Amino acid sequence: MNLLGLPYWVWGILSCGVAxxxxxxxxxxxxxxxxxxxxxxxxxxxxxxxxxxxxxxxSSPDLARKLAGLGGLMYLAFMLGTFAFG
Known part of the structure; x- marks a missing residue:
């Protein structure tokens, strides 16, 4: 499996670097x-x-979708906590 021609493990390493x-x-x-x-x-x-x-x-696409969804929810919380309400 890959995304934009790169294997998922490469994207995982890049994401860890950004983290x-x-x-x-x-x-x-x-x-x-x-x-x-x-x-x-x-x-x-x-x-x-x-x-x-x-x-x-x-190995587990369903779990990956749930983890990515948690990432999206965390991003929403981050944006609200940082920029909203003052």
Whole structure:
């Protein structure tokens, strides 16, 4: 299986690289509580979910779709926590 001509494991490694990048580079707004967590770790978790989806896609496509969906929900939460409501 592949996506755009590249095997899923390559996409998984690239996603892990982006997740590590966002551990060190993140938007800064002075927030507290759950919004701080979402801003600080949300984007990295999105990419970790996508990486996990890529790694399990060849053996378990249903689980991969669920993990990718969790990544999408985490991205929505990240966007809301970072940019919405002030």
């Amino acid at each position: 590590v990048l966002f551990v060190f580079v993140y938007p800064y707004k002075p927030l507290t509580g759950i919004r701080f967590f979402l801003q600080r770790w949300g984007h990295s978790l999105v990419w970790l979910f996508l990486a996990a989806a890529c790694f399990v896609a060849p």
